[in-house]
Amino acid sequence: MLNYDVVVVGCGPAGSAAALRAAKAGKKVLAIERGPEPGSKNVSGAMIRKDYVSSVFGDGLPFEREVQRIKLSLYNGDSPVDIEFSPENLVTTGRLKFDKWLSSVAENAGAMVISKTTGLELKWENGTAKSLVTDRGEVTADAFVLAEGVNSLLSMKSGIKKDFTPDTAVQAVKEVYAVKKEDINSMFNLPDESKGLAWRFVMTDPLIAGFLYTYKDSVAVGIGSPIKELVSRKMRPEKVLDDFLDKTGLAKKFEGYSLREYSAKVIPEGGFPSMNPGKGNVYLCGDALGLVDPLTFDGISPAIASGTLAGDAAASGLSQDIYYYNLVKDPEISKIVKERPLEGRMLGTDAASGYINMLSSALNSWASGDLLGIGKIISSNFRNVMPDLIEFMTKMR
């Protein structure tokens, strides 16, 4: 039987960060990936913070466009209220190229990466995991990192976590359209192919978060909606996406362009720290811990942050208490922990329409010169709504 110091399951951002750290610590590391290559099973909006990724993985990050503008459209009925920001340091990236690069950095640091290999079962003895059974054989190790994504089958089978539930999971569907570079620039008012747009939409009734990201010669667009909401209202996610594209006028924009790829992903909306981050010598990270920023949908930064800590923990055999403590004090992760209650208030199924109605009527009063109207709207809502709203807007940046 093969033997390693550390075995990492999953070669997404969390797994590659863990493999990189453990390899850098001088450990003999095996990282397995169930897809034909790293990134081939991964779906995201794929907007990342370049400086943060580079601080862990170094230079050479492959990206599509620098995000020049973030646009936020809040829909109350048919007409949106739009807000725009100019962010710094954000880029869009395609997951196949991005995840392959992350994995190659771990490989160059000495980790062994094997794809087309699925982890099937961890074998335990007295609370310690001894070996991992895969579809290609069994491997023993001193420590294991489970960076297996939102469908964390090994973590669940090992009794470390329970599955996500319809109210702690968002179903997202995504389409990527092939659009010529120049056409993207004129479509979204971008100066050239190095600059991009990230566009977020919030609609209520039904509650939908929409997104659009410009890649170099394609545009990714999609929606996410809580599984509970979709099921209780009998709405099919692909129909919700079609309706969203119609309502926003995007369907018309993409007319005549071909669909390059269709995909779907469950986005976790809960998890750590209300679950254990591991057990014995097994450490979970990334989506397996439910670490996705609820406001920006960024799962990649917290995946890298938790993967780094999991790699350290696995390399030095840290106790679960210390691993837990390291996670909660990490700024990328504590941010999510702090934002979850805010998100609950802002985007909770019932609350969202209140916020958006308030904002759009305030802006309408402003546009029509009814300053008294704004005063009324704001003062009657100030106590419960305004602080959340302002916090929400600043966090969206």
Add this chain to the structure above:
Amino acid sequence: MRTEEKLYTLRYKKDEKPHLSIRDSGLCLECEKENGNPQPCILICPAGVYTWEDKKIVVGYENCVECGACRIACPYDNINWEYPRFGRGIALRYA
């Protein structure tokens, strides 16, 4: 565009062994009584994997986009959800 047409954009290699299955088809009957048609798994799947035929859920696992929503949505925890083996299933290029 129909869902089947959207699925044509995906690179796919079939694992002969189904990675999705129903644990107890009796529970599906109960679910239909409780939730009507379409049931949560049929509704939430963006790839049309599940259909209701002759009072049974039929699983077209070769359409699966591996999102996992059906397993989470099933009110009876009645879907045995595994990964396709040996790197098979979908292989995304542009996501």
